[in-house]
């Protein structure tokens with residue numbers, strides 16, 4: 001099938017686009033160099049790829065995640081920048097519901113391996129966003145980047161109680177794929193890994209289902225695997241002042257290439273949910289400082305009632321993590337539930353893949369997590385087993401731009 005008549009391209013317009021454009025207009029639009037962009041107001045639509053900031057940060061959190069961390073194996077700088085350009089071109093296509101390459105899964109010569117793996121043929125864009133980040137280990141002697149490492153990308157301290165597994169922590173480059181369809185998210189990561197063959201290897205990856213946060217006031221608050229509403233008091237895309245002051249990095253922060261970018265911290269947090277499930281409702285609610293049904297803060301009736309910290313236990317999770325306890329530090333949380341099967345001992349291997357974006361982890365994630373690690377009674381039921389921190393550059397401006405161009409300039 002040629003690119004022009006690809007089913008994916010037509011589906012990629014999304015329901016709103018199809019209704020607005022009509023079949024004839026779709027065929028005409030498929031000839032344009034710029035992909036047709038339809039806002040993902042439905043679960044099948046597409047989010048714009050180009051912009052001042054990367055999509056997948058304030059974008060209303062989609063339902064599914066495939067997160068990957070790569071190690072770079074090439075030692076040639078031009079191979080790395082070439083790969084980032086190839087990845088950017090593929091990401092621009094994939095996020096609009098297109099195949100990863102121009103000939104696609106079935107449009108190339110039969111003698112050659114296709115430039116798309118094919119499992120997303122016929123599927124719409126599904127709100128796919130692809131967000132790239134650079135880990136501290138990339139800023140070494142291999143690529144001459146040591147002097148460009150941002151101060152905010154400082155190594156995280158050791159937190160009490162953490163049991164980090166090195167094989168599923170860190171990484172030179174990460175890509176966060178979020179979509180409403182798990183097949184679309186997995187397809188995107190798989191194709192980026194395929195394109196990177198010989199230059200990068202997959203260090204670790206994580207699937208997530210069921211977002212555990214809202215990043216927009218238009219979304220309802222979902223629940224984590226402990227059964228509590230999670231994301232009520234999150235930073236939201238509508239919080240203009242907070243987003244400007246505490247989410248996006250600025251040139252005056254020291255690393256000018258990060259202006260308009262954000263710092264990402266990931267933590268895989270395993271839950272001993274079998275123990276949690278035998279804990280009384282009162283204790284569960286005391287631990288978080290919110291009620292389980294409505295999500296209302298202690299002493300209040302409704303989810304979004306203002307928090308009265310004095311009405312909670314002194315060590316309630318919400319009280320320990322609240323901005324007033326940390327010089328007004330906020331996070332944009334964007335995590336997912338995960339279940340990686342069972343552990344052979346009759347327990348689910350399940351928990352929260354915590355994701356948080358911020359302007360400076362030294363002033364945001366670190367103090368909050370230090371306080372939680374030392375004081376949170378939730379620690380009886382959780383264990384941090386993986387950690388990652390990445391500098392996510394600003395958005396790709398147009399088809400001539402690429403992921404990380406400012407870093408390599």
Ligand SMILES: C=CC1=C(C)c2cc3[nH]c(cc4nc(cc5[nH]c(cc1n2)c(C)c5CCC(=O)O)C(CCC(=O)O)=C4C)c(C)c3C=C
Nearest residue numbers: 228229230231232233234269318321322323352368369382
């Ligand atoms: C270091 C940051 C945080 C980690 C790690 C973390 C783990 C974690 N959280 C929950 C469940 C809930 N967290 C809630 C609120 C909340 N959590 C953090 C930070 C971390 N949580 C913050 C900053 C906040 C907001 C505090 C506030 O301003 O009120 C809530 C309440 C609902 C909400 O507002 O989102 C729940 C529930 C789990 C299960 C978990 C680790 C497994």
Ligand SMILES: [Fe+2]
Nearest residue numbers: 230317318321
């Ligand atoms: Fe929390």
